[in-house]
Amino acid sequence: MIIGLVVVEALIMNAHNLKDKRSVLKSVITKAKQRYNVSIVESSHQDVWQRAEWSIVTVGNSRTQAETEIRRAVSIIDNHPDTEITSINWEWL
Secondary structure, three states: OEEEEEEEEEEEEEOOOOHHHHHHHHHHHHHHHHHHHOOHHHHHHHOOEEEEEEEEEEEEEEHHHHHHHHHHHHHHHHHHHOEEEEEEEEEEE
16 A cells, blocks of 8 residues: 655645635536545645645555555646646655
8 A cells, every 4th residue: 555645835826815725726626526535635834825735645556556546636636727836745554
């Protein structure tokens, strides 16, 4: 069993207040949870309206399987029209 953790930091374009930011966060989190076997949560920058940090975690039988699920979830963030990823940090347990 392997546990994969990724911390993704991103800028949220076109967010003019926290309500705009929350809309983008909710969209990303809902899509990732529904489509892939991951847990995702906003882990930092809760009060900053143009920055976000997500922590994405999955458990798999192999590193390849876990990495595939996480990469798919990260692609949701990357392909969202209002987000621009600034950093990605991977950890394996």
